[in-house]
Amino acid sequence: EAQVTQNPRYLITVTGKKLTVTCSQNMNHEYMSWYRQDPGLGLRQIYYSMNVEVTDKGDVPEGYKVSRKEKRNFPLILESPSPNQTSLYFCASSLAGPPAYEQYFGPGTRLTVT
Amino acid sequence: AQSVTQPDIHITVSEGASLELRCNYSYGATPYLFWYVQSPGQGLQLLLKYFSGDTLVQGIKGFEAEFKRSQSSFNLRKPSVHWSDAAEYFCAVGVYYTDKLIFGTGTRLQVFP
Numbered sequence: 001e002a003q004v005t006q007n008p009r010y011l012i013t014v015t016g017k018k019l020t021v022t023c024s025q026n027m028n029h030e031y032m033s034w035y036r037q038d039p040g041l042g043l044r045q046i047y048y049s050m051n052v053e054v055t056d057k058g059d060v061p062e063g064y065k066v067s068r069k070e071k072r073n074f075p076l077i078l079e080s081p082s083p084n085q086t087s088l089y090f091c092a093s094s095l096a097g098p099p100a101y102e103q104y105f106g107p108g109t110r111l112t113v114t
Numbered sequence: 115a116q117s118v119t120q121p122d123i124h125i126t127v128s129e130g131a132s133l134e135l136r137c138n139y140s141y142g143a144t145p146y147l148f149w150y151v152q153s154p155g156q157g158l159q160l161l162l163k164y165f166s167g168d169t170l171v172q173g174i175k176g177f178e179a180e181f182k183r184s185q186s187s188f189n190l191r192k193p194s195v196h197w198s199d200a201a202e203y204f205c206a207v208g209v210y211y212t213d214k215l216i217f218g219t220g221t222r223l224q225v226f227p
Contacts, residue, residue: 004157031213040123042204042219043158050213058214090157098215099146099208100165105157 002027004106006091012112013081021076021109023091031094031101032074033058034066036087037108043090049074050097081113116141118207120218127195128226135190135221137205146208147188148215149179153201161203164188175199200225 004025013019025032033048035058045058049068063085065077074093078085089109094101117140127133139145146165150158162173169181179190188205205218 033214035217040219042118042120043217045214048213092158097213099148099210102160102163103158103215105150105159107155107157 002104004091004093004104006089006106006109008109009107010110012114014114015082016080019078019081019111021078021089021091021111023074023076023106024072025074025091025093025104026072027093027095027104028071029093029095029104030071031097031103032068033092033103034064034074034076035090035092036060036085037090038087046076046089078111081111083113085111086113087111116145116207116209116216118205118216118218120203120205120221122221123219124222124224126224126226129197130194133190133192133195133199133223135203135205135223137188137190137218138186139188139205139207140186141207141209143210144183146210147179147181148206148208149173149177149188149190150204150206150217151175151201152204152220158204161190195223195225197225197227199223 034046035043047066049055091106092103094103119138148163149161164181202220206215
């Protein structure tokens with residue numbers, strides 16, 4: 001089944017403790033992206049990647065890192081999480097860059113930073 | 115700058131009633147327009163999209179949307195809502211040459227039996 005998977009689905013952590021949220025797609029998509037969803041703000045893009053070893057900042061990149069060493073994986077790294085990074089995070093992928101190509105979304109990761 | 119506005123934060127309708135969710139965009143050229151649905155605990159699923167051509171587009175689950183350039187709108191409609199349509203709906207505009215989508219803030223739909 002074609003899908004985007006994220007792990008973990010739920011995570012509670014403390015300020016400053018490094019964490020990684022994994023994202024993997026099995027559709028051989030070139031484009032991958034991370035969003036955060038906050039009430040009243042909709043989805044905002046954090047980082048995106050057009051292909052392996054190619055990443056770029058989205059609208060809200062501060063406090064996040066990404067890497068794209070393999071085509072299928074695009075982990076999101078929070079080196080020193082803070083409470084303002086408490087949010088719902090979505091990974092998405094598409095055959096090539098939007099808007100011409102449909103983005104497929106993962107189920108989301110709900111992160112709480114205390 | 116490009117932007118998307120969904121003026122209704124929360125809408126409640128009775129099952130079987132018609133539905134219209136509003137979306138307005140700000141973009142200099144003809145945009146790529148999308149509607150996504152997010153069911154509870156799920157990721158976003160594409161309902162429909164407009165790139166060019168016929169301004170009335172049909173999507174999945176019985177939804178349709180109409181692009182009105184003069185009003186900078188792309189409203190989502192459904193003639194008869196089902197309880198399973200309760201979800202959050204997001205309008206998005208695709209910005210060509212920037213490799214990104216800009217999302218609205220969402221409209222939460224509640225359906226009463």
